[in-house]
Amino acid sequence: MSAEVGWELLWKSMNISDERDVEDLRNIGLDIIRKCGGLPLAIKVTARVLATKDKTDNAWRKFINRSAWSVGNLPTELRGALYLSYDDLPHHLKQCFLYCALYPEDSTMSRDDLVMLWVAEGFIEEQHGQLLEETAEEYYYELIHRNLLQPDGIYFDHMRCKMHDLLRQLACYLSREECFIGDPESLGPTNMSKMRRLTVVTKKGILVLPSMANGEARARTFQTDQQPRRVEDTFFMRFPYLRILELSDSLLQSIPDYIGKLIHLRLLDLDGTCISCLPESISSLINLQILNLQRCQDLHGLPLAITRLSNLRRLGLAGTPINQVPEGIGRLKYLNDLGGFPVGGVSDDAKTQDGWKLEELEHLSHLRRLDLIKLERAALHTTGSVLADKRYLHVLNLSCTDRTDVPYSEEDVSNTEKILEQLVPPQNLEDLLINGFFGRRYPTWLGTTHLSSLKHLKLVDCKICVYLPPIGQLANLKYLKIDGATKITKIGPEFVGCRGARANPRSMVSVAFPKLEVLVIRDLHNWEDWSFIEDAAGAAATEGGGDIDAEM
Numbered sequence: 389m390s391a392e393v394g395w396e397l398l399w400k401s402m403n404i405s406d407e408r409d410v411e412d413l414r415n416i417g418l419d420i421i422r423k424c425g426g427l428p429l430a431i432k433v434t435a436r437v438l439a440t441k442d443k444t445d446n447a448w449r450k451f452i453n454r455s456a457w458s459v460g461n462l463p464t465e466l467r468g469a470l471y472l473s474y475d476d477l478p479h480h481l482k483q484c485f486l487y488c489a490l491y492p493e494d495s496t497m498s499r500d501d502l503v504m505l506w507v508a509e510g511f512i513e514e515q516h517g518q519l520l521e522e523t524a525e526e527y528y529y530e531l532i533h534r535n536l537l538q539p540d541g542i543y544f545d546h547m548r549c550k551m552h553d554l555l556r557q558l559a560c561y562l563s564r565e566e567c568f569i570g571d572p573e574s575l576g577p578t579n580m581s582k583m584r585r586l587t588v589v590t591k592k593g594i595l596v597l598p599s600m601a602n603g604e605a606r607a608r609t610f611q612t613d614q615q616p617r618r619v620e621d622t623f624f625m626r627f628p629y630l631r632i633l634e635l636s637d638s639l640l641q642s643i644p645d646y647i648g649k650l651i652h653l654r655l656l657d658l659d660g661t662c663i664s665c666l667p668e669s670i671s672s673l674i675n676l677q678i679l680n681l682q683r684c685q686d687l688h689g690l691p692l693a694i695t696r697l698s699n700l701r702r703l704g705l706a707g708t709p710i711n712q713v714p715e716g717i718g719r720l721k722y723l724n725d726l727g728g729f730p731v732g733g734v735s736d737d738a739k740t741q742d743g744w745k746l747e748e749l750e751h752l753s754h755l756r757r758l759d760l761i762k763l764e765r766a767a768l769h770t771t772g773s774v775l776a777d778k779r780y781l782h783v784l785n786l787s788c789t790d791r792t793d794v795p796y797s798e799e800d801v802s803n804t805e806k807i808l809e810q811l812v813p814p815q816n817l818e819d820l821l822i823n824g825f826f827g828r829r830y831p832t833w834l835g836t837t838h839l840s841s842l843k844h845l846k847l848v849d850c851k852i853c854v855y856l857p858p859i860g861q862l863a864n865l866k867y868l869k870i871d872g873a874t875k876i877t878k879i880g881p882e883f884v885g886c887r888g889a890r891a892n893p894r895s896m897v898s899v900a901f902p903k904l905e906v907l908v909i910r911d912l913h914n915w916e917d918w919s920f921i922e923d924a925a926g927a928a929a930t931e932g933g934g935d936i937d938a939e940m
């Protein structure tokens with residue numbers, strides 16, 4: 389692009405609003421544009437580096453004279469602004485940026501996956517009063533802010549991202565001595581023994597590794613491209629120094645007892661594998677922080693060894709039909725991410741049960757993400773204060789069991805309503821999903837300003853609720869999804885939290901949904917009317933506790 393257009397892109401990317409600054413910095417700015425070769429990517433990453441400097445000619449002159457502009461041992465296309473944008477990063481962000489080279493070209497990267505991996509790698513510096521995962525999210529958004537990662541616009545709230553081809557080339561080049569992505573058989577014994585991080589990308593149906601002189605690899609990280617393939621029987625013995633082992637969606641059917649020898653392991657990802665059990669030797673993984681067991685359709689029970697993983701920070705069970713768990717999950721004091729937590733019924737067995745009691749959550753003070761399933765099985769007297777003091781809890785999923793064969797009894801409906809009513813989330817909650825709820829009334833805490841920090845709300849398959857909750861006054865709500873509310877026939881003013889607007893909607897004292905950006909309404913098959921003006925008869929019936937259709 390032309391120098392003038394490039395200069396405009398630069399100062400706008402820096403959010404410079406003072407016209408005097410734009411004019412005063414124009415000449416040095418045009419010099420910088422020429423150094424960037426007029427490339428939009430180079431200009432954008434340079435803008436973010438400049439944004440950390442004083443807006444003075446002297447500061448920008450120092451910037452343009454930095455030696456990083458002219459590093460000579462780089463491929464030509466990676467020199468200048470691209471390398472400088474990397475060189476300007478603090479050490480902890482450099483590590484996170486280079487780690488993205490382990491993803492195949494054009495990959496979409498998940499924020500939550502990167503956070504887990506960076507924590508397990510030890511890249512995250514401790515911050516007072518913050519969980520490591522919260523700090524890792526800040527790193528993620530800082531890399532986006534610096535234009536070194538590009539948010540994928542399909543996903544809300546920058547939850548997924550990509551890396552520009554040239555920036556990925558830079559990351560691959562700078563990490564080429566330690567990182568490899570491709571078919572490991574192409575490495576040969578010597579190079580295989582040097583690599584510290586490997587991502588396997590191959591079309592072969594079995595994971596084959598080259599032989600090595602001493603039979604052991606020094607790799608700390610081993611990932612796959614999540615394709616279904618078999619794994620060599622000797623695989624686990626050949627990587628004694630692993631910190632991260634990611635075998636998701638492989639055709640792995642069993643975990644050998646030898647896994648207990650991998651004492652350096654921080655992350656074990658077995659999502660979508662064919663395993664049917666975990667060996668007790670897993671208790672020897674004293675450094676394990678993340679255990680992913682999602683979508684393991686043949687896995688029905690967890691060993692007692694799980695409760696001995698004292699450093700565990702995440703346990704992922706979503707989509708796995710777990711029906712036998714050991715007592716004692718509440719002893720894992722560092723656990724902050726618990727997905728697919730099956731709420732248990734009454735059990736006479738002191739050691740195993742069909743799910744965990746909600747009381748076990750009381751001691752997990754670091755929880756930031758919690759996914760409860762089979763919620764209808766909770767004991768009523770245990771739900772009251774389980775979540776109220778969870779100051780780190782930002783994401784909460786509450787799911788009841790979908791029942792298609794037997795209709796819900798009145799007792800079922802009443803108990804489920806009471807359970808949800810008593811399970812009051814903390815005020816700091818930002819993301820809430822209520823799924824499969826089969827009460828007729830939503831909990832009252834959802835229709836108040838109690839959840840003042842809530843940004844994302846999803847009400848899915850709440851099939852017998854006849855009214856939506858009054859949520860229009862949730863001041864920070866950005867995303868709202870209502871899906872499968874098949875009993876809803878009318879959405880009235882109570883939905884926006886403006887009761888009493890019977891004649892003139894302008895009489896509403898506050899704006900409903902002041903920050904809402906995305907509204908998804910789907911599969912409300914009986915919905916006929918949406919009105920913000922309440923008729924007197926309807927208001928009298930509702931305010932007087934009128935009957936609700938009980939047909940299911």
